[in-house]
Amino acid sequence: MSAASIALNRFGLGARPGDRVDGDPKRWLLAQFDAYDPRPAAIASLPPSATIARDLADYLEQARQLRRANGAQPQQPEQRRGPVGYVAPQAMAAGDAMTAQPAMPAQSAAKPPLSAAEQARAFARKQGREYYGGAVAARSLAALNGPSPFVERLVHFWSNHFAVSADKLTVVGLAGAFEFEAIRPHVLGNFGDLLGAVERHPAMLLYLDQAQSVGPNSVAGQFVARRRPGQAGKLGLNENLAREIMELHTLGVRTGYSQADVTEFARAMTGWTVAGLNEGTRARFAGTEGTPGAFIFADRLHEPGVRTILGKNYDQAGEKQAAAVLSDLATSPATARHVSTKLARHFAGDEPPPALVARMEATWLKTGGHLPSVYRVLIDAPECWVEVPVKFKSPWEWSVSSLRALGTRELQPQAMVGLLRELGQPVWQPGSPAGYDDIAASWVAPDAVLRRVEAAQRLASRARDTIDARQRAPELFPAALSSATAQAIARAESPGQGVALMLVAPEFMRR
Amino acid sequence: MISRRSFVTAAGGVALVAGFAPQMLFARALTERRFVFIIQRGAADGLHTLAPVGDPAYASQRGNFAEDFAAAPRLDSMFALHPALTTVYGLFQAKQASFVHAVASPYRDRSHFDGQNVLETGGTSAYQLKDGWLNRMLGLLPGTQGKGIALAATVPMALRGKVEVASYAPSGLPDASDDLMARVSSLYTGDAQLHAIWEQAMSTRTLTSDLASDNGRNAAATGALAARLLAAPDGARVAMIETNGWDTHAQQRGRLANQLKGLDALIGGLKTGLGPLWADTLVVVATEFGRTVRVNGTQGTDHGTASVAMLLGGAVNGGKVNADWPGLADAALYENRDLKPTIGLDAVIGSAVAAHYDILPNRAMAALFPDVRQARFMNDLVRV
Numbered sequence: 001m002s003a004a005s006i007a008l009n010r011f012g013l014g015a016r017p018g019d020r021v022d023g024d025p026k027r028w029l030l031a032q033f034d035a036y037d038p039r040p041a042a043i044a045s046l047p048p049s050a051t052i053a054r055d056l057a058d059y060l061e062q063a064r065q066l067r068r069a070n071g072a073q074p075q076q077p078e079q080r081r082g083p084v085g086y087v088a089p090q091a092m093a094a095g096d097a098m099t100a101q102p103a104m105p106a107q108s109a110a111k112p113p114l115s116a117a118e119q120a121r122a123f124a125r126k127q128g129r130e131y132y133g134g135a136v137a138a139r140s141l142a143a144l145n146g147p148s149p150f151v152e153r154l155v156h157f158w159s160n161h162f163a164v165s166a167d168k169l170t171v172v173g174l175a176g177a178f179e180f181e182a183i184r185p186h187v188l189g190n191f192g193d194l195l196g197a198v199e200r201h202p203a204m205l206l207y208l209d210q211a212q213s214v215g216p217n218s219v220a221g222q223f224v225a226r227r228r229p230g231q232a233g234k235l236g237l238n239e240n241l242a243r244e245i246m247e248l249h250t251l252g253v254r255t256g257y258s259q260a261d262v263t264e265f266a267r268a269m270t271g272w273t274v275a276g277l278n279e280g281t282r283a284r285f286a287g288t289e290g291t292p293g294a295f296i297f298a299d300r301l302h303e304p305g306v307r308t309i310l311g312k313n314y315d316q317a318g319e320k321q322a323a324a325v326l327s328d329l330a331t332s333p334a335t336a337r338h339v340s341t342k343l344a345r346h347f348a349g350d351e352p353p354p355a356l357v358a359r360m361e362a363t364w365l366k367t368g369g370h371l372p373s374v375y376r377v378l379i380d381a382p383e384c385w386v387e388v389p390v391k392f393k394s395p396w397e398w399s400v401s402s403l404r405a406l407g408t409r410e411l412q413p414q415a416m417v418g419l420l421r422e423l424g425q426p427v428w429q430p431g432s433p434a435g436y437d438d439i440a441a442s443w444v445a446p447d448a449v450l451r452r453v454e455a456a457q458r459l460a461s462r463a464r465d466t467i468d469a470r471q472r473a474p475e476l477f478p479a480a481l482s483s484a485t486a487q488a489i490a491r492a493e494s495p496g497q498g499v500a501l502m503l504v505a506p507e508f509m510r511r
Numbered sequence: 512m513i514s515r516r517s518f519v520t521a522a523g524g525v526a527l528v529a530g531f532a533p534q535m536l537f538a539r540a541l542t543e544r545r546f547v548f549i550i551q552r553g554a555a556d557g558l559h560t561l562a563p564v565g566d567p568a569y570a571s572q573r574g575n576f577a578e579d580f581a582a583a584p585r586l587d588s589m590f591a592l593h594p595a596l597t598t599v600y601g602l603f604q605a606k607q608a609s610f611v612h613a614v615a616s617p618y619r620d621r622s623h624f625d626g627q628n629v630l631e632t633g634g635t636s637a638y639q640l641k642d643g644w645l646n647r648m649l650g651l652l653p654g655t656q657g658k659g660i661a662l663a664a665t666v667p668m669a670l671r672g673k674v675e676v677a678s679y680a681p682s683g684l685p686d687a688s689d690d691l692m693a694r695v696s697s698l699y700t701g702d703a704q705l706h707a708i709w710e711q712a713m714s715t716r717t718l719t720s721d722l723a724s725d726n727g728r729n730a731a732a733t734g735a736l737a738a739r740l741l742a743a744p745d746g747a748r749v750a751m752i753e754t755n756g757w758d759t760h761a762q763q764r765g766r767l768a769n770q771l772k773g774l775d776a777l778i779g780g781l782k783t784g785l786g787p788l789w790a791d792t793l794v795v796v797a798t799e800f801g802r803t804v805r806v807n808g809t810q811g812t813d814h815g816t817a818s819v820a821m822l823l824g825g826a827v828n829g830g831k832v833n834a835d836w837p838g839l840a841d842a843a844l845y846e847n848r849d850l851k852p853t854i855g856l857d858a859v860i861g862s863a864v865a866a867h868y869d870i871l872p873n874r875a876m877a878a879l880f881p882d883v884r885q886a887r888f889m890n891d892l893v894r895v
Contacts (some may be wrong), residue, residue: 392704444704446712453695457688462665468624488698493553493690493758495624500691506702 001387005480009511010347010384010391012149014401015476026379032148033372038184042141049177049202052131053293056170057277059123066116120169127173132166133414135176136427140416143400144408151187154375156396157346158183159428161339162198162249163435164207166428171207174293175428178203191339191369192330199245199326200295202274208433211277213238215270215303220286237303242266244433250329252338257310264307268314268322271302336364340374342438348383349390350439356383389510392440395423397511398452402503405476406463423451449509456503457496464496473502481507543656544791544826544867545741546749547781548645548669549774551798552627553690553758556812557819558804558839558850559767560596561610561832565589568839572804579764586610590832595771598779602823606830609892611859613817613837615800615852617883621814623758626799631669633857635882642672644879645751648864649674651878652748656868660740660747662733670751677747679740690756727776734777738784741792752777757798761809778823790825793867793893797821797856803848804839816849820859826867828894833859858886866893 001009007025008015021028143152159179166175182201186194198204205211214221214235224235242265247253275290276283283289287298297319306315309325316324329335340360344352360377367373378384393401399419403411420427424443430436437443469489474481485505492498502508562580563569565588570577583591584600590612592600602608618629618637625637633644649657650673659676661667666678696713699705737750754774759766774796782789801818817837822829837843837851845851857880865875865888872888880886 440704444708446708449705449708450712453691457691461663465665465668465671470624482701484701485698488694492694493623493755494627497691497694497755498624501694501698504695505698506705509705 001389001477002479003385004478006385006387009401009477010389011153011379013143013153013397014149014404014511015478016144016404017407017472017475021478029150029379030376032150033188033375036148036151036188037142037146038187039180040142040146042138042145043180043184046134046138046176046180047131049174049181049293050291052127052173052177053202053274053276055123055127056173057279057292059119060277061279063116063119066119124169124172127169131173131177132175132428133417135180136417136420137411137413137415139176139179139427140400140403140411144403144411149404154187155179155183157343158187158194160430160435160438161342162204163430163433164203164428165430165432166426167431168207171203174201174203174206177201179428188372190330191335191364191371192327194371195245195249195326195330196323198249199241200272202293202295204241205272205274205295208241208244209238210241210269211273213241213266213270213273214301215267217304218270218302219300220298221301221303223285237263237266237270239263239266242269245326245329248434250338251332251334252341255334255338261309264309265322265325267303267305268307268309268325271298271300271319272322273298273301330369331365333361333365336361336369340364343374343378344383345438346391347378348381348386350441353383356381389507391511392444393509393511394436394438394443395420395425395448395452396427398509399423399455401508401511402456402459405472405503405508406459406467406499408463419455423455424448449504452509453500453504456500459503460496460499463499464494467499468495469498469502472499473505476502477507543748544793545785545788545824546648546864546867547737547741547792547794547824548749548751549777549794549796550627550630550667550669550751550753551757551774551796552753552755553623553798554626554800554802554814555757555770555798555818556759556763556767556802556815557612557614557798557817558801559763559812560593560771561586561612561819562591562593563589563612563836563839564591566836566839568841568843572839574806576764576806579768586832589834589836593768593771595768596775598775598782599821599823602778602782603830607825607827608821608823609827609829610832610834611820611822611854611856611889612832612834613850613853614797614820614856614859615817615854616856618800619816621800621816623799623814628668630797630799630856631667633669633880639882643667643669644860645669645749646672646674646676647878648875649676649749651870651875652868655745656748658747659749659751662737662740662750662752667751667753679736688755690758727772730773731776731780734780734782735784736780738781738788742785742788759802759811760807760813761811763806763811782824792824793826793863794823795820795860795863796823797860801850804844804850805848816845817852818850820856822859822863822892826893828891833889833892854889855883855886857883859889859892861886862889863892866890866895869895 003025004021007021007028008019011029143149146152162183164171164175164178166172178201182197183194186197214237216236221235239262243262246257246262246265251257273288273296275288275294275296276292278286278288287300288296290296299318302318306313307321312328314321314324337357340357341352344357344360348356359381360374363373363377399416416427425436469492473486473489485507488501488505489498492501558573559576559579562583564577564580579593580591583594585591586603592603599608616626616629617635618626628637631643632640633647634640645659646669649659657674659670659674661670661676661678663678666676670676692713696709699709733752737752740746741748741750756770778794781794785792797820798818800814800816802812802815804815807813833854835853837853841847843851861876861879862872864870864879865872876883876886
């Protein structure tokens with residue numbers, strides 16, 4: 001690969017026709033920091049999380065009324081779809097993906113009174129159709145048309161690092177808003193700010209159950225324990241988000257924190273919740289009234305007291321307590337190493353070179369987690385400019401680079417939803433808070449490659465009259481197209497077949 | 512003879528139902544004709560479709576390829592039809608199929624891309640015309656006669672142009688064709704990781720392609736689908752069907768037999784589906800260019816020049832092979848390798864379309880193939 005080809009394909013999202021790296025490829029990448037648009041038109045025109053959360057609030061209220069009317073046990077359909085361990089993406093069969101599909105078609109005509117399951121399906125359908133599909137299209141358009149493909153790639157990286165998964169009912173509609181509101185504004189800022197925005201977003205608070213965590217000694221916890229002893233067991237501390245922040249978002253697994261640290265952190269986090277999802281006395285009592293979907297610190301849910309986490313005492317009051325913990329986690333050496341390793345893996349290969357990780361870690365600690373400084377280490381690293389491809393593209397990367405190669409500028413609303421589902425990487429739906437794997441072994445599989453070839457043929461059949469792959473391929477891979485690929489394209493049976501072969505050539509499968 | 516008999520029948524009709532004669536005649540005249548263009552992408556070997564077994568040089572040039580025609584039906588003293596084309600042979604016997612051999616478009620190089628562009632645009636060189644001859648043909652047809660449809664996800668070049676046309680792809684995602692799979696295999700041979708993965712993928716995959724798969728049933732279904740679209744009251748009257756997989760550089764005998772079997776099933780599906788409408792249907796089957804006369808080292812053939820075109824349907828004045836046969840002896844070959852073209856494909860299509868729609872041949876040619884200076888019209892391809 002030439003340096004220009006590496007800049008376009010390994011750092012960027014793949015070349016578009018006409019894309020050229022003039023002069024120094026490193027400078028070309030750095031210039032994208034200035035050109036980056038955190039809120040492009042396609043995204044700005046989407047409904048904000050407040051609108052989506054209002055629908056969610058309505059649904060939750062209906063579900064509560066239904067339960068009261070039926071006198072049934074509290075039933076929370078979304079619980080069944082919650083994260084249930086770590087499902088490797090390749091283990092997610094097509095059939096499973098279909099059942100979790102947000103835009104699932106109606107099983108039967110819904111007649112009142114709706115059962116809880118029917119109500120959940122109708123809600124998921126609406127959220128999928130109106131919000132999830134639109135958000136996937138907007139993300140894709142930003143990736144196809146934006147001025148900073150390298151920064152867009154980083155957005156996708158962080159969105160997967162801080163994964164929420166749209167197979168949980170309450171997350172379907174909010175998954176896109178999470179990336180647009182929490183990730184995009186902070187991708188070129190400090191890691192601590194990014195972390196703070198992510199952990200306060202309703203999608204994350206709902207996905208990892210923080211929204212329902214109640215301190216046992218909080219005002220609300222004590223009230224329930226006194227007045228409704230039977231309910232006490234149902235309300236309480238939820239450690240899910242606290243654990244995943246330490247294990248996945250910051251320090252990394254087995255880096256020296258204990259179960260006691262997780263529990264203490266969970267206590268500090270109590271009160272961090274989502275406003276406006278409860279109505280009436282319940283909300284007034286908990287102190288969670290407000291604009292649906294907004295982050296709120298509900299003091300009445302907060303566990304009082306000083307917390308000790310990783311040997312340090314946190315005596316701050318209210319929201320500031322967990323914020324102080326997050327701030328320390330963001331600049332911890334373990335976090336610097338864990339996140340630098342993942343970033344290095346994304347650009348320098350599945351086995352990230354330890355020397356590169358060490359340099360990134362040092363920069364991280366020196367700058368307090370200033371992300372552009374860390375990215376600069378990557379750009380300057382010879383390990384990221386080795387001439388052989390170091391990464392096998394994920395389905396998302398392959399799809400985006402294919403559409404860019406074909407010069408696609410517009411999309412049918414559900415086109416990318418369907419394509420990524422077919423290729424085995426539904427957008428924002430990794431099925432686990434660990435996100436999708438970033439190693440070839442997860443994506444190089446016979447059926448996966450076969451599906452890419454089939455998708456390539458379909459994409460090519462739509463583009464064949466406007467694209468001559470004999471000219472396009474050398475443009476996409478400047479000074480890096482193999483003669484074998486050029487020859488296969490030239491000998492293709494038809495222009496369309498030439499385009500299909502270009503899209504599945506070894507050069508195109510990797511970066 | 513045939514047109515005379517039709518005339519007599521029509522006259523008898525007038526006599527029998529005198530009172531309704533004007534409407535009846537009018538209705539007869541307005542019977543909407545159907546036209547189907549089947550493109551064979553990849554350069555189909557005309558010499559292995561309709562073999563000139565009577566040519567003295569045939570056996571020596573084609574070697575063991577000739578075995579496929581040992582028991583094949585003979586259409587006349589020169590030509591034998593590939594045994595996989597059973598439906599087509601039935602049509603030939605019913606005088607509903609004819610062939611034009613040693614035929615070629617004006618294109619004389621050997622690139623599929625450029626050759627298909629010439630075949631579809633109707634130009635004399637690649638990329639010079641921006642719309643397709645089939646679309647320009649729609650512009651000549653009155654009213655609903657000019658409704659066109661492509662059986663494809665997108666409209667192919669031949670149907671692109673000023674007249675709006677529909678496209679319809681069978682539901683579900685079509686599997687990639689065998690031919691593409693084979694090419695991907697060869698593309699990955701130098702790549703250890705992808706080669707190993709691909710070998711596994713291929714070993715577990717049931718081979719399919721649009722034409723040869725499922726013992727021809729998919730192709731028959733495509734023909735039936737086209738028939739439904741063409742028979743619907745408000746449906747299209749002109750359709751284009753694409754077939755792939757004709758680029759037989761290696762192991763041609765087996766591959767081509769499957770391809771032809773698929774094509775035969777497609778035509779069978781079309782004929783059955785159209786029912787009585789088949790009587791007013793013209794199907795043209797053509798490819799961008801032919802293949803080398805001599806067999807190559809991998810039991811295949813390479814890109815050549817002249818090939819064969821088929822005219823099928825109840826509207827065809829069939830039962831014969833039209834050829835100004837150039838011969839297969841070395842000295843007779845084009846550039847010492849290909850079958851020499853002696854008839855222009857544009858003249859064949861122009862003549863057939865003119866007769867099918869009762870348009871003046873010069874007018875049809877000017878619209879469909881505007882850059883062809885001199886065309887030798889063929890008068891008896893279609894019943895008028």
